[in-house]
Ligand code: C2O
């Protein structure tokens with residue numbers, strides 16, 4: 001990433017001193033029913049400093065929801081925050097009224113103000129609470145949920161509204177993959193801190209009420225100077241000398257990472273990729289490093305028995321500058337038995353088939369004329385305009401064309417990457433994807449196919465500043 005980083009106004013801690021937190025798993029209030037209260041809370045992120053977060057259940061990351069394929073759940077969100085919200089399950093195969101359409105707001109409890117007429121647009125607004133129903137009719141995968149409110153997704157996620165949602169199924173459970181404490185969700189994001197300990201976000205409208213966008217110098221995307229993993233700055237985690245499964249999520253607004261596992265005086269530890277955004281790959285892929293754009297997930301297995309007990313294995317970000325080159329450190333603490341392994345065949349993922357005559361749609365991701373203006377096909381997001389109307393069950397080729405980096409995300413169903421320009425898919429494009437890293441000047445073709453749910457969805461750039469500044473479009477499924 002080339003842009004400037006927003007410098008924190010507080011002294012930053014030494015890396016690898018605080019333990020890695022693992023977000024608690026949400027407990028259902030009744031079978032298949034969850035309640036999450038969105039509220040402001042003060043948490044200690046930098047040692048000795050209080051930082052207010054907008055938190056699902058007042059924590060950041062929010063509680064991890066674990067669901068099973070085929071077992072529908074309902075998550076009731078109660079909004080005790082001072083601002084409206086909208087909850088999106090990223091990667092969820094979700095009916096439209098539960099997908100967190102950016103104008104389907106959950107108003108703060110007790111807020112009686114009239115929210116219609118937000119840019120002259122209205123949605124299905126709920127007062128105080130909303131039930132999100134998820135069929136969970138989808139493969140096991142690492143999903144995440146986060147705020148998706150019109151114009152303010154960037155600051156809302158920056159201030160804490162993000163959590164994991166892990167879908168499990170029998171196919172995956174039957175594999176001998178590392179589990180229990182050896183399965184770690186890792187939410188990686190960058191943040192900066194103001195002198196008073198608050199998250200520093202250069203939004204134009206700090207109260208997050210009406211004016212979208214960020215100050216002129218940050219419109220390419222806001223980059224922080226502190227790397228948080230599960231909400232802790234450059235944490236350390238003790239591991240057994242054994243295989244571990246790392247579910248890596250880039251929850252940053254704009255920062256891309258190239259992650260490697262460095263070992264003092266030795267070669268980097270390889271990462272065996274077993275899964276992507278939409279669950280298990282067909283077969284494992286070994287990487288020296290992985291590139292992760294905002295919104296993407298990589299499920300990898302690392303064998304810490306390959307280094308001596310006592311070794312510190314550092315996850316580094318070779319795209320970072322200064323402090324953002326470090327991410328976290330694993331300390332290999334003890335020898336341990338390990339009967340896990342990565343099988344040569346992981347799951348059934350057929351190669352993408354594009355029938356002759358499949359529709360081709362082109363989406364141009366470009367900067368607009370004004371600095372607070374990002375566009376798809378020359379247009380700013382307008383919920384009344386359907387940019388694409390797609391038939392359920394039909395394969396279409398979508399062509400993403402970019403000026404600068406744009407991680408493109410499509411709601412409802414995952415897609416397959418067909419090619420990058422004249423070449424085939426890149427090394428990080430395998431399996432089912434819902435977010436694809438489109439690099440400057442690139443043309444990326446993907447095969448999409450929507451199923452089951454008819455209605456109105458969005459596709460957008462997952463650089464959250466670009467998204468808030470209108471780089472989003474409506475997709476209608478019919
Ligand atoms: Cu992760 Cu439309 O969002």
Ligand code: CU
Nearest residue numbers: 406461463466
């Ligand atoms: Cu973008």
